[in-house]
Amino acid sequence: MLAEVDKGIGWITFNNPRLHNAMSMEMWQALADILKQLAEDDSLRVVILKGAGSKAFVSGADISEFGEKRSSQEQRDAYEAAFNEAQKALASFKTPTIAMIQGFCVGGGLALALSCDVRVATEDSRFAIPAAKLGLGYSYDSIKTLTSIVGPSFAKDILFSARFLESEEARSIGLINQVVAREHLLGNVQEYASAVANNAPLTIGSVKTAVNEIVKDPGQMSPEYIEKLVNDCFLSEDYKEGRTAFMEKRKPAFKGS
Numbered sequence: 001m002l003a004e005v006d007k008g009i010g011w012i013t014f015n016n017p018r019l020h021n022a023m024s025m026e027m028w029q030a031l032a033d034i035l036k037q038l039a040e041d042d043s044l045r046v047v048i049l050k051g052a053g054s055k056a057f058v059s060g061a062d063i064s065e066f067g068e069k070r071s072s073q074e075q076r077d078a079y080e081a082a083f084n085e086a087q088k089a090l091a092s093f094k095t096p097t098i099a100m101i102q103g104f105c106v107g108g109g110l111a112l113a114l115s116c117d118v119r120v121a122t123e124d125s126r127f128a129i130p131a132a133k134l135g136l137g138y139s140y141d142s143i144k145t146l147t148s149i150v151g152p153s154f155a156k157d158i159l160f161s162a163r164f165l166e167s168e169e170a171r172s173i174g175l176i177n178q179v180v181a182r183e184h185l186l187g188n189v190q191e192y193a194s195a196v197a198n199n200a201p202l203t204i205g206s207v208k209t210a211v212n213e214i215v216k217d218p219g220q221m222s223p224e225y226i227e228k229l230v231n232d233c234f235l236s237e238d239y240k241e242g243r244t245a246f247m248e249k250r251k252p253a254f255k256g257s
Helices: 025-039 063-069 073-091 108-115 140-150 152-161 167-172 182-197 201-214 223-234 237-247
Strands: 002-006 009-014 046-051 056-058 097-101 104-106 118-122 126-128 178-180
Touching (some): 002 025, 009 025, 046 108, 118 167, 118 182, 126 167, 167 178, 201 223, 201 237
Parallel strands (some): 056 104, 097 118, 118 178
């Protein structure tokens, strides 16, 4: 796993190209640790996740270690704990997250992409959840995330068939947000990330929190907290800066306060 921050934009790279960036248990643990470290950087405005090389975002979990690390109940519980911690850390991360996808995005890789806020993929990317071909169960949280994005019917289709989806089909059902030519992927994502990074951080944060609340189970929602965040935006220095910049016909310089 590699991580860096440049001008408010964080980059996380899944770096296992020999195995098409398949996720080992150590990589799941490293992802959670990296996200915790990045969360302490006050300059951070957005995070982009990508796979090393050109063949895959993440091709899934590293099945070669299943016999060693997922054979007993104790090992399975430890693996699931590492997986869940990484997923939750990504889904709840403070800033917007963007999955920059080229090539295969499969199984645990698709779960990672779905935990991001926005997904941009190349025309030749392919998506699948092959649990039914491996005899694996698929967790409630993962199915809930998938269903909240594509709806019940498409979620069942993806999981029942375990088939590969091409990028255009994935976009048409809402699994990904954008499809771009491979040669334009990096520039497109950088341009989008820069636009997000230049917008008001408090507004972005309140929107991300609100959307995450909306898709929770009804008993877990907290609309009062969202109203507080919205009110904080109105009381912020950034709101004053935004109004002033609009009147002066210049770009605002938001500070997140």
